Amino acid sequence: MASRVSDDPSTGPVFRLSHRSAQLLHLEAQGLLKRATRKARKADVAATIARMGMLQIDTINVVARSPYMVLFSRLGSYRNEWLDNALADGQLAEAWAHEASFVPAGEFHYHRDYRLGRAGHWAQKLAERTHAEARADMDALLERIRTEGPLMASDFERDTPASKGWWGWKPEKKWLEAWFALGKLMVLRRERFQRVYDLAERVVARWPEPPSAGTLDENTVRAHFIARSVQALGIAPARWIADYYRLKPRVTDAELEPLLAQGTLLRVDVDGWDEPAYVHESHVGLLEKAAANALRATRTTLLSPFDPVIWDRTRALELFGFEYTIECYTPAAKRRYGYYALPILHRGRLVGRLDAKAHRSAGLFQVLGVWLEEGVPLSPALVEGIAAAICECAAWHGTPRVAVEGAQPKGLRTQLKLACAG
Incomplete structure (x- = not known):
């Protein structure tokens, strides 16, 4: 059940959400709930990074380098050079954030200080x-x-x-x-x-709006990053917050009380959670939709191992029941899912993972394996969604030929091959 349950004079309205509504609220804040209604534009790159707060950088290039893949998951097909251009034009900066990341230039002074x-x-x-x-x-x-x-x-x-x-x-x-x-x-x-x-x-x-020369005090920077973390996550208990910008020490409920009092954050109760959760004030409309069970997930896409949705393995397990380990650092003989398996997001759920390699010179998108999570039913809608995500990713790479070489459970490979061929 999702609803507005009370008004607390000290913290304002208190909402109660189902676990499912919390999942959807998180994905909407991250821009992953639905397909875009139009083709991507150049300005969407900087806007998407601003929405996430940062875009983590990684250089592994088996499918696509992670920053480009994270943007693809949200924007669909777009031109990779738009990210390069946004950096060169001073819309973005590089900084140590969660890890090495692209960040909005307008927020660079927080990272600097x-x-x-x-x-x-x-x-x-x-x-x-x-x-x-x-x-x-x-x-x-x-x-x-x-x-x-x-x-x-x-x-x-x-x-x-x-x-x-x-x-x-x-x-x-x-x-x-x-x-x-x-x-x-x-x-x-x-x-x-x-x-x-x-x-x-x-x-x-050279930036259109150079950052101020003055130095921000530590408390101001920390409060900013706490608020931005909650905004980017959509919904979060206090113990999830510090990881987003790698804050130290960890964030506590007591530390969030002033942000509640001034209205920057709203407190939310989630069914099955034994601790309060928090939503940023900018998402109050989204929270009301979640409380009314009015959010719907329609997007199926592949995620980078360094996507904000998945990079905190504990959060991904608690929120989606999805246990993920990147195996590129694991000896080949000990890998279960492959070198660089990509989580599969289908209609608001993490339903499996896919190991692929893009052979650009040959125009081939090689799907080495697909593994569905235990208990995920094999349905026509799921097969259609995964096949569409594969083909969309392959087309973005300029590798239109798709070869599905392995899949589990039994029968999935044949169905995916037929769907991709069609």
Whole structure:
């Protein structure tokens, strides 16, 4: 049952939602409830990232690099260069957020000034150690960029083998990344997904709206990230909030009381949850729809392993009953679902996973396997939805030939092949 159950004079209206309504509210906040009613436009890229608060960066390119895939899941077919353009045009910035991420340029100053969170982050600690060990070389690199202008790691030629650690990067790449983590360099643009670095002050000076020079205090930054986390998640108990922007320490119900009192957050009770949940004030209309059981999920799509819906494995398990492990870091012999299995979202439920590889030169989208979750019934609507998601993804890649090589349960492979052929 979903309803508005009371009005508390201290916190305002209190709503009660079913678990299913909470799922749908989360997906609508993330832009994954329904198919878009029109073709994607260039401006949709920055708007979608603003809606999520960030877009995590990962370089694995078996199907598509994660940031492009996350956008595809929400926008459908779009042009990948729109993301590159949004960065180069100053609509987006790169920053350490959940992990390395694209963030709205208008919110960059919060990331820039989040000193407490960065202090314990592995990238910050590694950058500080690297600077202590190679201060003269790093200072010389920074001066070269100051004099010559923006540079890429490939602009530094080196005959000696790459070192161990830092993913086998050559020293100059490590130094560039260290200066990026320390805030002296920023990413001006990307070329073939490779970072082009420039001095931070020169990058932000090119933006349509450069960030303020003043430093935000820690409490202001933390309150902003807490509110943005709840807004991006749609609905969340306090213990889910800190992970979104990797806040430390963890967020508690007591810390949220001032945000309730000022109306930034609304308190929600969810059937089966033994703790209160929270919704951002900007979603009050969406909350009322959820309380009236008026949200409907129609989208079927494939998700990146680094999609905000799935990156917090505990949240995905509690909200959707979906247990997910990315297996690209698991030895091949021990993998259950494949190197880079993509969660399948069907009409508001995580129903399975799909392991695929896009062979762009051959125009082939190879589906190595599809696995439905235990208890998910094999229905015509499910087969049609998964097949459509596969074909949509294949077309976006320019790999129109689809080969379904394996699927479980029995009979799914044949049905998917027929649906994709049709």
